[in-house]
């Protein structure tokens with residue numbers, strides 16, 4: 001087992017990474033202070049893993065809330081379903097929520113924990129690669145509003161993140177590879193050695209080789225934990241984690257969130273951000289080729305779909321601008337392993353990228 005720490009003073013917590021952690025009592029017991037817990041999962045993940053988790057918690061009184069599966073259910077109605085269950089079963093402030101699922105379950109459970117009786121403990125047990133390397137770490141919790149994704153939420157840190165690498169065996173290939181996009185992101189923005197390791201070990205990762213996976217998850221979580229420890233609330237360096245995301249969000253939104261998975265859109269978005277970095281003379285063309293080559297090796301998209309007009313993508317990217325006040329800030333690369341947040345580019349240069357990085 002590998003253990004990392006998200007270093008946030010009295011809210012610090014461990015990330016435990018290893019095989020078979022889900023079914024071991026020791027994974028949870030140090031982080032449950034009362035006698036009761038409630039597992040929140042969904043209709044896809046619970047038949048696979050809920051009984052193993054509950055067996056590990058046989059010394060506790062454990063309830064469960066099983067939510068419908070999917071991003072369309074990540075909303076206030078579903079959140080209320082969690083609250084109603086907790087109230088009906090008379091959970092008090094000593095209870096601990098346990099999120100068993102991907103990023104949707106994790107984000108909702110975390111937000112429920114932040115709100116229920118003004119805040120109860122929660123543990124993340126992420127079961128997708130994306131959730132294991134990204135969403136379960138760092139305390140961003142939220143639900144969607146009809147007017148925007150993740151618009152209602154809180155920064156609220158878990159007590160522990162328990163990453164069982166075995167559960168990835170049942171993850172559909174498309175979901176698995178979408179998670180790899182976020183793994184590549186850490187190499188691109190912050191860790192050139194890890195990027196090179198990914199280039200050399202892409203086949204092992206495609207084969208879901210357990211040792212390679214555990215190492216990739218550890219490096220990803222270490223990078224994320226370091227950044228979150230420096231800037232929990234995204235006042236500065238945490239914004240680097242949005243590399244590829246402003247372009248990616250525009251692609252996701254243009255496809256009404258049905259066409260591409262988040263990781264797929266981020267993959268194309270990273271190539272677009274790197275392309276703009278080359279146009280600005282900041283990134284050598286050879287490094288763009290390396291990034292595109294690595295993304296392609298996993299079968300992820302490296303360009304935006306031709307069907308979306310440049311103007312449409314520009315307009316959708318500007319939603320991020322409204323969110324930040326001022327110019328549209330993009331995360332661009334100075335080198336593989338070194339990123340900056342900047343408004344230092346022209347609209348024409350951005351349009352050239354949007355026009356040229358197309359299928």
Ligand code: NAD
Pocket residue numbers: 042044045048069070071074101102103104105107127128129130131134135136137138139140141150167168169170171172175262
């Ligand atoms: P998801 O939670 O929808 O999971 C993808 C699919 O895989 C679902 O159908 C799920 O039921 C299924 N699944 C999960 N684990 C499985 C397993 N082990 N075996 C078989 N099937 C399994 O999607 P996701 O990609 O994990 O997360 C996306 C969500 O994460 C979005 O809502 C996004 O906004 C959020 N997110 C949050 C953060 C953050 O920092 N909080 C970061 C990135 C993404």
Ligand code: GLY
Pocket residue numbers: 134135137138140234238241242
């Ligand atoms: N996924 C981006 C962040 O956690 O900040």
